[in-house]
């Protein structure tokens with residue numbers, strides 16, 4: 008199922024960044040988009056597609072006007088790429104999906120709690136959680152698990168009483 | 172903004188929740204000088220969506236900041252979760268509330284006459300009926316007059332009802348099989364745009380925060396009061412009332428910058444069911460050694476709440492949970508029964524089971540594995556909840572705890588509370604009905620909230636009870652303290668009994684009635 012810009016805007020609306028999302032495009036230069044897209048491909052179910060537009064729009068909107076947030080994100084991704092290079096000789100975008108998955112496990116992301124100034128695992132967990140939040144509060148993410156109007160997405164007041 | 176006092180006001184209101192803001196709006200609209208002091212801050216509208224995001228992420232706690240230094244409390248008996256049961260700030264606890272807005276039923280005003288238990292209200296349903304209609308307009312209630320078994324209404328709801336949900340339709344089959352009638356749940360939530368506020372758009376997070384403004388919060392009433400000329404001061408907790416003989420002259424309050432006294436001709440306490448009695452107890456003087464308005468000894472006593480009872484289960488059908496965050500169907504079928512004499516309102520939940528994002532952020536995994544788990548955890552949930560009445564008991568009470576003090580050095584409130592056997596039987600009866608409804612639709616029960624695991628519904632009632640007899644009650648049927656000429660109370664602390672209906676519509680009806688009478692009284696004083 009294809010993720011769209013509309014999905015990203017919906018997810019953004021759900022974190023209070025909707026007003027910033029309209030001006031997507033410029034200003035995303037310093038974001039490690041390729042690596043974040045690679046991460047999203049690993050984090051989202053294989054049935055999802057359209058990661059690039061979704062991630063670009065979401066992350067840009069989410070960090071726009073919040074330079075410290077942007078910097079922390081770039082630094083965490085750079086550190087994770089550093090480890091990827093050490094252990095797998097490549098950065099995230101060049102790794103296979105399976106290797107990215109192993110890398111996240113090996114860094115300890117599965118059991119880490121999200122923390123902004125924490126260990127690498129905790130910082131990566133924060134990025135992972137944000138990408139998962141975006142996905143599971145978007146209409147397409149919701150559809151993939153059985154709801155067209157997941158909490159956090161203002162999907163109107165028809166869907167709750169439709170159906171059998 | 173300046174938090175310094177105004178000159179002597181016509182009316183001082185303590186607390187900017189629905190109770191205080193409705194009284195303030197009525198008096199200000201009649202041209203009187205009104206000052207409202209609230210202990211908590213004003214919350215910016217702009218942050219609402221971020222608060223929702225914080226709520227949806229597990230482990231981020233309440234989206235409404237709590238301040239344990241300012242809001243300390245202790246408990247005795249069954250632990251009462253006070254911090255989670257109120258919000259301090261402009262708008263009060265309606266910032267977090269669910270927005271369910273039923274009227275009490277006729278029976279609720281007449282427990283002593285009908286069943287020989289507790290007390291009658293000194294008012295009847297008929298006395299409150301026109302005020303209920305006004306309250307429904309003030310809060311913006313969407314509903315349908317479809318319940319066969321009353322209580323009688325004189326006019327339609329201000330907005331059309333939200334239709335029953337997909338899961339309501341499944342549960343209604345079960346209710347019918349068990350012989351329980353159902354009805355539309357009234358919601359203080361916009362089913363269409365209302366008075367300039369947007370219609371509900373289905374964020375599904377009403378409790379504890381609605382990002383769209385479709386759910387009523389008392390911020391709306393505060394805005395209306397301010398537009399009518401009232402002055403509303405935030406971060407201004409009142410520490411003591413000042414008295415001279417049988418009149419209150421004003422209140423001492425603190426602000427981030429210092430301490431002040433606001434004088435006023437009339438004073439309304441609307442600080443919620445715990446802080447209102449606490450303030451009366453803290454304000455003891457030589458003439459009023461047991462606290463203000465307390466010659467009956469009833470201040471702080473008869474504390475009661477509604478108890479939650481519920482059973483949840485799963486079916487192999489699409490139940491569409493969490494599309495919206497409010498109930499659309501309820502049942503009053505056993506409410507008026509007498510075995511036991513305990514009101515029970517059954518509610519069909521639309522938010523049973525976990526949310527997709529909640530599972531996604533607490534599981535740890537990712538990819539297909541996570542999506543499988545989210546799908547498995549999310550689908551097919553059904554649940555029937557209930558509010559169960561607790562009758563007032565003088566030993567359940569709010570008192571001062573001299574052992575623990577707040578940020579100003581004042582004793583914190585101590586909530587001493589326990590469950591009696593009648594309430595337990597009511598919870599058991601609710602559970603039995605809930606199980607039967609679920610079984611009738613072949614749902615496998617997965618959880619039960621019973622008499623052991625129950626908790627309060629955040630409706631603090633009874634602590635300044637209303638009555639005709641000054642020896643037995645704190646305020647008279649007009650909500651004026653028996654002991655003081657110009658001190659009034661708005662809020663559920665005046666409820667002699669609380670039925671099993673969420674209290675805020677009744678709070679609003681009483682507040683509008685009080686506001687209108689105070690407006691007339693002040694006009695009389697002025698003439």
Ligand SMILES: Cc1cc2nc3c(=O)[nH]c(=O)nc-3n(C[C@H](O)[C@H](O)[C@H](O)COP(=O)(O)OP(=O)(O)OC[C@H]3O[C@@H](n4cnc5c(N)ncnc54)[C@H](O)[C@@H]3O)c2cc1C
Nearest residue numbers: 186188189190210259260263264269270271409662673675
């Ligand atoms: C999670 C939750 C869900 C709820 N759901 C429902 C529902 O669905 N339906 C329903 O009817 N009710 C519901 N309620 C209850 C409802 O919120 C309350 O009944 C209602 O807000 C009470 O109104 P109030 O104005 O009396 O008190 P509050 O709304 O609590 O406001 C009191 C105000 O007084 C202020 N204050 C306290 N002490 C002082 C002081 N010393 N000086 C100055 N100010 C002070 C506080 O800061 C606060 O702003 C819910 C409550 C919670 C917490």
Ligand code: SF4
Nearest residue numbers: 371372374375377381
């Ligand atoms: S579902 Fe609840 S939170 Fe969402 S818009 Fe409607 S009232 Fe607000």
